[in-house]
Each structure stands twice: as structure tokens, then as C-alpha cells.
Amino acid sequence: VNLSSVITTYSVAVTAYLVLLYTSQLLISGVAAMQLWRYHRRRTPRDRALAARLASPPLVSVVVPARNEALTIVQSVRALLKLDYEAREIVIVNDGSSDDTLPLLQSTFRMVPVPLAFDYALPTARMRGIYRSIDEPGLLVIDKESAGNKSDASNAGINVASGVLVLIIDADTMLEPDSLSRGVLPFLENANTVAVGGYVGISNGSRVRDGRVMDVAMPRSWLARCQIIEYMRGFLMFRMACASANAVTIISGAFGLFRRDALIEVGGFNTSAIGEDMDLTIRLQAHFRARHVPFRIRFLPIPVCWTQAPEDLPSLRAQRYRWRRGLLQVLWRQRHLIGNPRYGIVGMAALPYTALFEGLLPLLEVTGYVTATVAALMGILNWDHYFLLLAVSVLFGASTTLMAVVLNDLASRNNSHKRDLGLLIAAAVVENFGYRQLNSWWGCVGTIQAIRGKGGWGPMKRRAF
Amino acid sequence: MNDWVFGVERVLIWLLWVGIALASAMSLIVMVVRVAMTAFKARLRRLERRYRSVINRALRGDGEAIRLLVRSPARDQLHLARLIINPLIEDRDPERIAATREIAQAMSLVPLGDQYMGSRWWWRRAVALRGLGLIQFKERSSQIVAALDDESEEVRNAALDALADIRDPETLPAIVVRFHDASLHRGRRAAALAAFGSEGEGFLLNLAAVHKEHRLNYARALAICGTARSRPMLCEWTADDRVEVRASAFEALAHVGLDEQAASLAINALDSPDVSVREKAAAALHGWTGPGGASALARHLDDAWPVAIRAARSLKSMDEVGRIQLESRSSDSDIGGELARQMLWEMETHP
Numbered sequence: 001v002n003l004s005s006v007i008t009t010y011s012v013a014v015t016a017y018l019v020l021l022y023t024s025q026l027l028i029s030g031v032a033a034m035q036l037w038r039y040h041r042r043r044t045p046r047d048r049a050l051a052a053r054l055a056s057p058p059l060v061s062v063v064v065p066a067r068n069e070a071l072t073i074v075q076s077v078r079a080l081l082k083l084d085y086e087a088r089e090i091v092i093v094n095d096g097s098s099d100d101t102l103p104l105l106q107s108t109f110r111m112v113p114v115p116l117a118f119d120y121a122l123p124t125a126r127m128r129g130i131y132r133s134i135d136e137p138g139l140l141v142i143d144k145e146s147a148g149n150k151s152d153a154s155n156a157g158i159n160v161a162s163g164v165l166v167l168i169i170d171a172d173t174m175l176e177p178d179s180l181s182r183g184v185l186p187f188l189e190n191a192n193t194v195a196v197g198g199y200v201g202i203s204n205g206s207r208v209r210d211g212r213v214m215d216v217a218m219p220r221s222w223l224a225r226c227q228i229i230e231y232m233r234g235f236l237m238f239r240m241a242c243a244s245a246n247a248v249t250i251i252s253g254a255f256g257l258f259r260r261d262a263l264i265e266v267g268g269f270n271t272s273a274i275g276e277d278m279d280l281t282i283r284l285q286a287h288f289r290a291r292h293v294p295f296r297i298r299f300l301p302i303p304v305c306w307t308q309a310p311e312d313l314p315s316l317r318a319q320r321y322r323w324r325r326g327l328l329q330v331l332w333r334q335r336h337l338i339g340n341p342r343y344g345i346v347g348m349a350a351l352p353y354t355a356l357f358e359g360l361l362p363l364l365e366v367t368g369y370v371t372a373t374v375a376a377l378m379g380i381l382n383w384d385h386y387f388l389l390l391a392v393s394v395l396f397g398a399s400t401t402l403m404a405v406v407l408n409d410l411a412s413r414n415n416s417h418k419r420d421l422g423l424l425i426a427a428a429v430v431e432n433f434g435y436r437q438l439n440s441w442w443g444c445v446g447t448i449q450a451i452r453g454k455g456g457w458g459p460m461k462r463r464a465f
Numbered sequence: 466m467n468d469w470v471f472g473v474e475r476v477l478i479w480l481l482w483v484g485i486a487l488a489s490a491m492s493l494i495v496m497v498v499r500v501a502m503t504a505f506k507a508r509l510r511r512l513e514r515r516y517r518s519v520i521n522r523a524l525r526g527d528g529e530a531i532r533l534l535v536r537s538p539a540r541d542q543l544h545l546a547r548l549i550i551n552p553l554i555e556d557r558d559p560e561r562i563a564a565t566r567e568i569a570q571a572m573s574l575v576p577l578g579d580q581y582m583g584s585r586w587w588w589r590r591a592v593a594l595r596g597l598g599l600i601q602f603k604e605r606s607s608q609i610v611a612a613l614d615d616e617s618e619e620v621r622n623a624a625l626d627a628l629a630d631i632r633d634p635e636t637l638p639a640i641v642v643r644f645h646d647a648s649l650h651r652g653r654r655a656a657a658l659a660a661f662g663s664e665g666e667g668f669l670l671n672l673a674a675v676h677k678e679h680r681l682n683y684a685r686a687l688a689i690c691g692t693a694r695s696r697p698m699l700c701e702w703t704a705d706d707r708v709e710v711r712a713s714a715f716e717a718l719a720h721v722g723l724d725e726q727a728a729s730l731a732i733n734a735l736d737s738p739d740v741s742v743r744e745k746a747a748a749a750l751h752g753w754t755g756p757g758g759a760s761a762l763a764r765h766l767d768d769a770w771p772v773a774i775r776a777a778r779s780l781k782s783m784d785e786v787g788r789i790q791l792e793s794r795s796s797d798s799d800i801g802g803e804l805a806r807q808m809l810w811e812m813e814t815h816p
Contacts, residue, residue, distance in 0.1 A: 005469075012473050019480060026487075041588045042619055046595050046626055049554045053629065053656040055689055115806035117777070119770040137815050162774075188652025385470075388477045395484025402491035409498050421499050425492060 007375040008385070014368030015389045021357050022396035025237050029403045032240035036301050036410050048181050050188055051085065058187060060088045060165045060180055060257070063157030065150050067095040069171040072211075074108050076171055079211025081136060085180035089138040091160055095153035096125075096146025105141050110134040118162075122155040122268040130160070150253065151269035151276040158263055167257045172308055174203060174211055175255070179304040183257040186298040193296045194262040195284060197251030198304030199235045199411060202228045204311060213306045216412070218420040223316060225427040226435040227309040232404040236301065236411060238353070243299035247350040249285065251297070253277040255305045262295075273333075275326020282334050285346045301411050317442055324362070324446025325454065331355050362443025369437060394432040401428035512544050520549055524564045531571050546574050546596065553599040557630075566600040575602060582608060590615065591623035598627025606631060610639045613649075622650050629657040637661055641668040645682035655689055663692045670698060680705060684713035691721040703730050708739045715745035723753050732761045735776075740769045747775035752782045759783055763790035766801030777804040781812055788812065 051057040062080055066073055073092070080090050094102045105111055111131035125147040133139040144156050154168050165187060169175065176182075179198065186193045204227075205219030218225055235252075242248050256277060266283045273279035281297065288295035310316040331338070331354065338355055340347040372389060375381035405424050516537070522530035537545055549565055569575060574596070581593035582605075594612055597605050609631070612624035625643075628636050640657050643649060658665055666687070673683040680702055687695045699721065702714035715734060718727050727749070734746035747765060750758045762776040780787035787808075794805040 008470065008473070012477075015477070044592075044595065045551055046554050046599070050626075050652055050656055053659065054652060055655070055659045114810055115803055117774075117800055117803035117807050119774075121770075132814075134814070185652075189650040191651055385474065385477070388474070388481060392477060392480045392484050395481070395488045399484065399487035399491045402488065402495050405495050406491070406498050409495070409502060418503075421495070425495065 004375075004380045007371055007380050011368060011372040011375065011381065011385075011389055014364050014372075015393055017360075017364055018368075018393045019396050021361070022400045024353075024357070025233070025400045026403055028241040029237050029400075029407060031244055032237055032301075032407055033410065035240050035244050036236075036407060039301050040410075043182070043185075047185060048178060051087075051181050051184055054188070057085075057087045058165050058184055059163035060085065060167055060184065061157070061161030061163035061260070062088055062090045062167045062169065062180075063093065063154060063161060064091065064169055064171055064173075065093045065095055065153030065157065066097065066101055066171040067146065067150075067153070068097045068099045068101060070097070070099040070101045070104055072172050073101050074104055075211040076174070077105065077109065077139065079174060081139070082177065082210075082212075083175060083180050084177045085184070087163075088180060089140065089161070089163060090136075091157045092139075092141045093153040093157045094141060094143045095150070096144065102141070102143055106131065109136060109139055111139075111141055116140075116160065118160045120159055121264045122159055124152050124156040124159065127156065147271060149271055149276070151271045151273060154276070155268040155271070158260060158268055161260055164260055165257055166260045166263060167255070168253065169256075169305065170254050170307065173200075173254045174208065174213055174306040176304055176306075177212070179255070180257075182300055182302070182304065183255075186296065187257075187259070190296055192294045193298060194259050194288065195248075195251055195281070196257040196298045196300060197239075197248060197281075198255045198257075198300035199302055200231065200252050200254045201303040201306045201412070202231055202309045203306035204228075204309050206306070218423045219311070221311045222427070222430060223313070223435070224309050224311050225423060226431040227316075229401050229404060229424065229427050229431060231309075232408040233401060236404055236407040237400075239299055240301055240407075242350050243297075243301075245345050245349075246296055247285070247345045248297045248299050249282055249346065249350050249354060250275075250278040251281045251299075254307045256280075273326070274322060274329050278326060278330045279333070282330060282337070282346070282351075286334065286337055286343060289343045289346065303412050320439060320442040321446040321449055324443050325450040327354075327358060328447060328450040331359055362440040363447065365437070365440040366444050369440075394429070397432050397436070398428045401431070509544060512541055513548060516545060516548060520545075520568075523549075523568050524561065526564065531568055534568060535571050535573075537572075542572060542574070542577070545572070546577075550596050550599050553630075562599075562601050566602060569596075569600050569602075575605075578602075578605070582612070587615075587617035587620050590617070590620045594620065594623040594627045595630075598623075598630035601631045601633075603631060603633045606633045606636050610636050613639060613643060618648065621648065622653050625649055625653045625657050629653070629660040632660055634661075634664060637665050638668050641665050641672060641686070644669075644686050645679050658686055658689050661690065663690050665690045666692055666695060670695060673698060680710045681707065681713055684710060684717045688713065688717040688720045691717050693721055693724075695721055696724060696727055700727050700730055703734065708742060711737075712739070712741040712745040715742065715749045719745070719749040719751055723749060723755075725755065728753050728755050728758060732757050735761050735765055735772075740771060743768065744771040744775050747772055747779055750776075751779045753779075754783050754786045759786045759790045762787075763794060766794055766804050767799050770800075773800060773804055777808050780805075781808040 064076065077090065077092065092105060111133050113129055114132040116130045125145045127142060127144045129143040131141040140160065142156055142160055144153065158166055165184065167180065167183065183196050183198065186196050202224065203213050204224040205217045206213045207215040207217065239248060239250065253276065262284065266287045269276045270279050284297065310319055337343045337347045338351045372381060372386055376383055376386040402425065405428065519530045519533050523534055534545060549568055553562060553565055578593040578597050581589040584590055594609055597609065609624050609627045613621055615621050615624065628640055644654055644658065669683055669686050673680060684699065684702060687699060695717065699714045699717050703711055705711050715731060718731065723731065731746040731749045734742050737743050743765065747762060750762055759780060762780050765772050765776040767773060768776065780791050791805040791808050794801050795809055796802060
């Protein structure tokens with residue numbers, strides 16, 4: 001066995017791995033397309049009117065953890081107050097902000113300090129005050145000391161929430177007006193539903209008015225464009241397929257609707273988790289599966305909300321480091337589930353797939369690129385073979401992304417700008433030359449950070465809507 | 466070694482062609498889907514522009530406008546049916562429903578609905594049922610009731626929606642007997658019953674007298690549509706062996722309202738060992754200003770949280786009687802004191 005054959009074998013193995021990943025995603029997208037088709041057939045406008053026909057629709061508490069969100073918080077709250085679902089309260093948790101988040105809320109919505117008793121079911125950092133709006137009785141602000149993580153703020157909101165359902169969103173999340181009436185439907189249909197997630201779209205480039213996305217369009221920045229197609233792949237392929245088998249392993253922190261009692265039963269968000277949304281979803285799966293309690297976790301395959309993607313490299317890098325650390329931490333903590341038949345399809349398929357294709361991908365991709373390039377430069381690997389390997393992985397990757405674009409069109413049914421189609425197809429190709437490699441590199445650095453036990457969120461640049 | 470390399474090369478070249486074919490096919494699919502969806506949307510917009518004012522005139526009873534709709538091309542009729550019928554989801558004005566029904570009949574949409582109801586595809590059957598329900602086409606009530614036993618879950622639930630929209634009293638027994646049918650969505654069952662208001666109460670009471678094992682469901686149903694007539698039976702159920710039945714009976718009593726006997730049962734139930742029973746009993750005392758209620762509730766302000774919050778809300782609903790009890794607790798530093806202060810603040814700010 002010489003060096004040349006080892007390097008060639010490794011490069012081929014990495015390419016085979018990538019082809020396997022993309023092929024599996026294409027197969028999975030068939031299941032996702034069926035799910036989408038069924039969803040659109042089922043969810044008629046009459047369906048969405050169901051909650052309005054009930055004598056007492058379930059009260060939903062919208063919990064918004066906010067830390068230094070002065071730029072967007074007023075617009076966000078105004079948009080929340082205009083949601084088309086009447087039975088809701090809004091709980092803003094000011095998580096030790098050092099900017100004007102709290103004073104802005106106090107002055108804009110005439111918030112006054114109030115006595116408020118609540119079920120202190122989840123331990124959190126100390127609360128400094130509770131405020132209620134004079135004008136909007138359903139608007140509540142909790143001012144608390146920061147524990148340095150979103151989980152603690154979310155738990156404080158869950159404690160105070162009086163709704164049977166709790167919607168946890170990010171402060172910069174822009175909800176679709178009908179997101180709540182769509183979100184509560186699975187709970188109204190089946191008493192075993194414990195959580196509902198949804199497809200989160202990227203708002204960069206779109207026209208936004210009063211905290212609402214009015215007209216969906218592609219952004220100018222290629223960095224944001226690449227993230228748009230990345231979100232399409234992430235939400236509309238594996239997650240949709242998982243949802244069809246009640247095996248959802250992540251409900252995004254940007255939109256998660258939960259039964260409050262289920263959240264409390266599993267101990268709320270884990271304050272030491274970096275990827276708190278995935279950690280919670282898997283704990284919900286593990287909790288109910290281990291006890292053989294019937295439960296359902298649903299996923300809405302339509303854009304229920306919009307979020308801003310970072311358009312500068314430092315913010316994107318910090319986000320990707322955090323996502324990577326979060327993923328590895330959850331996989332490590334929940335390793336007893338992987339391959340364990342006690343946890344059904346989550347243990348036997350969803351988590352092993354995640355570990356194999358999300359856990360290993362950056363490491364194999366980066367080492368594959370480095371090995372093949374060095375080998376080609378040293379003359380160990382034929383350049384023809386090098387480009388052949390590269391072309392195969394790019395073509396399969398682009399095909400998968402284009403399939404995600406189709407699914408997105410079917411999901412959102414929003415494709416008004418003809419120019420955007422060309423940009424989307426271009427982004428599906430362009431991301432293979434630089435963006436994907438960068439992501440994989442950040443994934444490797446994130447892995448090292450995870451091994452060293454690094455925590456925290458890293459710097460994130462805030463922008464107004 | 467060379468054989469191995471050549472083998473790999475052959476596979477890679479094959480994969481390259483597969484990749485090219487896949488990427489090309491996907492690009493084509495993306496474009497076809499986009500073009501098809503854009504064309505479909507454009508057609509809908511064109512139809513809406515062309516027919517919106519005609520539909521509005523037809524709804525006002527303009528015969529010429531109705532004739533225009535009747536003469537519309539067959540390929541447009543399904544979209545027109547949506548344009549005409551869908552607004553009835555939000556607008557349940559009886560006059561509009563009657564006008565829409567008239568237009569639907571003139572356009573022969575009912576025979577189309579009949580055809581769809583016999584379709585092998587569930588989504589067609591569901592669309593037909595919902596459409597007939599929205600226009601309150603009572604002549605098809607029996608077919609819609611029959612659809613409650615359809616093999617498809619979606620169709621069964623669409624039939625329930627349709628029956629809720631039609632509100633034909635003759636279909637009420639069919640809805641009531643299915644109130645505990647778990648194959649129907651629970652929210653839809655509740656909405657269907659709520660659509661009839663107290664009309665369903667008589668059937669429920671008759672059935673409840675026979676099927677004791679389903680008391681829990683009947684109690685839940687009476688919490689939606691019960692009146693004072695149900696009170697004696699609900700009072701009897703507060704002594705049922707099953708905790709859930711007792712709790713649900715108090716929940717229903719909260720809806721139908723209390724008399725002296727029911728209030729006394731609720732006050733006694735505040736000392737039940739079961740939290741759910743205490744919680745529902747505290748809720749049942751909402752607005753009860755008779756003797757003993759407020760003081761009993763005040764003792765439960767530091768009970769388990771679900772009981773405490775219900776007790777506080779009920780005290781708040783009692784105006785002066787409740788205020789006295791809340792004020793007496795408001796200086797306490799425990800959870801009961803905090804609840805009392807919160808309720809007093811709410812009474813002051815949002816009476």
C-alpha cells in the first residue's frame with residue numbers, strides 16, 4: 001500500500017460519501033413532496049377558520065426573549081399585536097438588555113409595573129420587574145437579569161405564560177399574520193400534539209413594512225442568497241421527511257409552538273445547551289417515547305415566519321460556530337438514543353442520519369478537499385481525476401439544491417419575481433465554489449471549539465427591519 | 466492498482482453523467498413548476514378581475530349578472546365557484562348565503578358537487594362537502610351525514626365542518642352521537658356542537674342517561690352547549706367515581722351557571738383531594754356571589770397553582786364580595802397575597 005493509493009482511496013471515499021448524502025436527500029425529497037402536496041390539499045381556508053368557530057379557542061402565549069433588541073423590538077411587538085388570532089397574550093422577556101429595549105417598550109406601549117403571580121415551574125435568573133401595557137392588556141414585559149443564554153429567558157416566559165400553548169420566537173422573527181391560526185390547528189385536531197414547528201424563511205431582500213414581509217424577493221448579497229437555498233434544503237427535505245414519521249428532531253428557535261404542560265414536564269429549555277431548540281425537541285421525543293405516551297410533533301411546511309440572515313462574514317461565522325457546537329453537544333448528550341430501538345424511528349433513523357451526515361460532513365469534506373488538492377499538486381492524483389471528483393460532488397449538490405427550490409415553490413407558492421428564479425439557480429451552483437467549503441471549514445473549527453467546551457453566542461450584528 | 470483506478474474512473478465518469486442528467490432535469494423541473502404556477506396564478510387573477518364585479522352584482526340579485534356567470538366557460542366554473550363560495554367562510558350573513566346558494570344552483574354547481582361527492586379522490590369529496598356546507602344546501606344533509614362514515618379521515622372531518630355550517634337541526638343527532646368518536650378531530654367536534662348552541666342539549670341528556678361510560682364526553686359537550694336544564698344531571702355527576710368525570714362536570718357547571726345546590730357542591734369540592742376537581746370547582750364558582758363561595762375560594766389562594774389561579778379569577782369576578790376577600794389577603798407575602806394584589810390591580814385597571 002503506497003501513499004498514492006491511500007490518498008486516492010480517501011478522496012474517492014469522500015466523494016462516495018457526498019454522493020450518498022445527496023442521493024439520500026433526493027430520495028427524502030420525494031417523501032417531502034408528498035407531505036407538501038397532502039398539506040396543501042388538507043389545509044383549506046375553511047380549516048384555518050376552525051379556531052374562530054370554537055367557543056373558547058386555546059390561549060396562546062407568545063414568548064419573545066429579547067436582549068439588546070432596541071432596533072427592532074417596537075416594530076416586532078406592533079406586528080405581534082396585529083396577529084389574526086384573538087386568543088393570545090404577548091410576553092416579552094427583557095433579558096438584561098444594556099440598550100434601550102426596556103425604556104422603549106415602556107414608553108411606546110405605556111407599560112406600568114404590576115403585581116403578577118405565576119407558577120414558578122422552571123428555575124430562572126432573578127426577575128427585576130413585571131410590566132403590563134395600559135393600552136394592550138395582553139402585552140406583558142418581564143425584566144430579568146441575564147443568565148447569558150436564551151434558554152433562561154424562554155423559561156422565564158414559559159413560567160409567566162398563562163396560555164395552554166406557548167409560542168417561542170426570536171425577537172427579530174417576523175410572523176406571518178396567519179401563523180398562529182395555522183399553528184394551533186394540529187393541537188385542535190389531536191389532543192396528543194405537544195409541539196409544532198414551521199418553515200422559517202429569510203427576509204433579506206424582501207420588502208418589509210411594520211414588521212411584516214410584504215413582498216418576497218432575493219437579496220443583493222450572495223452570502224444571503226446562499227443562506228436562502230441552504231434554509232430551503234434544511235427545512236424542506238430532512239425535516240419534512242422526519243415530520244411524516246413523527247420524528248422531528250429540531251423545532252427552530254425562530255418559531256416553536258408547544259403545549260406548556262409538555263414543556264414543563266421535560267424541564268423547559270436546558271440552560272447549558274448551545275443548540276437549545278434541537279436539545280428541547282429531542283428531549284421531548286425521548287421523554288414521550290421512553291414512557292410510551294402517545295404524542296405528536298408536527299411541522300408546518302409553509303413559511304410561518306421570517307428571519308434575517310447575517311450578511312457579514314464575522315456574524316455568519318459566529319452563527320455557524322454556534323450551530324456546530326450546538327449540534328455536537330446535543331448528539332453527544334443524547335448519544336444513548338442513537339441506534340436504540342426504545343426510541344423508535346428517532347433512535348434508529350433520524351438521529352443516526354443526523355450524526356452521519358451532519359455530524360461528519362464538515363470534517364470529511366474539508367479533509368477530502370485538502371487531501372485531494374495536495375495530492376493533485378504533488379502529482380499523486382491525476383488532475384483529470386481531481387476535477388472529476390469535484391464535478392460529481394458539485395453536480396449532485398446542485399441537483400439537491402434545485403430540488404429544494406422546487407419544494408420551496410410548492411410550499412410557499414410565492415414566486416412573483418421572475419428574476420429571482422435565475423438567481424436561485426445561480427446560487428445553487430455558486431454556493432459550491434467557496435460558500436460550502438467555508439461552511440465546512442467553520443464546521444471543523446466549531447468541532448474543535450466543542451471539544452474544548454467553548455460556549456456563548458459570539459458577536460451578532462443587529463439590523464433594523 | 467491500475468485496474469482499481471480504472472474501475473473508479475469508470476464509476477466516476479458514470480456518476481458525472483448521472484449528475485449532469487440530474488442537474489439538467491432539476492433545472493427543467495424548477496422552470497416548469499415556476500412557469501406552471503405563474504400561469505395558474507395569472508389565470509386566477511384574470512378571472513378575479515373579470516368576474517369580481519359580476520359576482521358582486523349577482524350577489525345583489527342582478528339577473529343579468531347571474532346569467533353571465535351561468536354562461537361562463539366550463540373550465541372556469543370551478544375557480545368561479547371558489548370565488549363565490551369561499552367568502553362565506555368568514556361572512557356567515559344569512560342573506561349572502563342564500564344569494565350564493567341561488568347563484569350556485571343557477572350555475573349547476575350542485576350537480577358538480579354531487580359528482581365530486583362520488584369521486585374516488587378524497588380531496589374532491591372533501592371540497593364538495595365543504596362547498597355544500599358553506600352554502601347551507603340542506604337538501605344534501607343526508608348525504609353529508611353519510612360522509613361522516615367515509616373511509617377517509619379528511620372527508621369525515623370535512624363532513625363535520627359542512628354539518629356545522631349547514632346547521633340543519635335534523636343532522637344534530639348524527640353529530641351528538643359522534644361527539645366521542647376519536648376518529649374525528651376533537652376541535653371540529655367541539656365547533657360542530659358549538660354551531661348549534663343549546664339545541665343539542667336535549668339529545669345529549671337523553672344519550673347521557675343511557676351511556677354512563679361516556680359521561681366524560683357528555684360533560685365536555687355540555688360545557689359547550691349546556692343550559693340550566695343540564696344542571697341536575699351535572700350535579701349528579703359531581704359524585705361520579707371517576708375523577709375526570711367529576712372535574713368535567715364542574716367545568717360544565719361553570720358554563721351552565723350555578724344554583725344553590727350546585728354552588729354548595731362546588732364549595733365542598735374545593736376540599737377534594739384531586740387537584741383537577743378543585744381547579745374546576747374553583748372555576749365553576751366564577752361570578753357566584755351567594756353565601757360561602759368567596760371565603761372558601763380565598764382559602765385556596767395558596768393551593769396548588771391551577772387551583773389558586775382559578776380561585777383568584779373567580780374572586781375577581783365576584784365584584785365587591787370578591788374584593789373584600791382579595792383585600793384581606795393582599796398584604797400577605799406568599800403566592801396568595803401576590804395573586805390577590807394582581808387581581809385587585811386588574812379590577813382597578815381593566816374592570
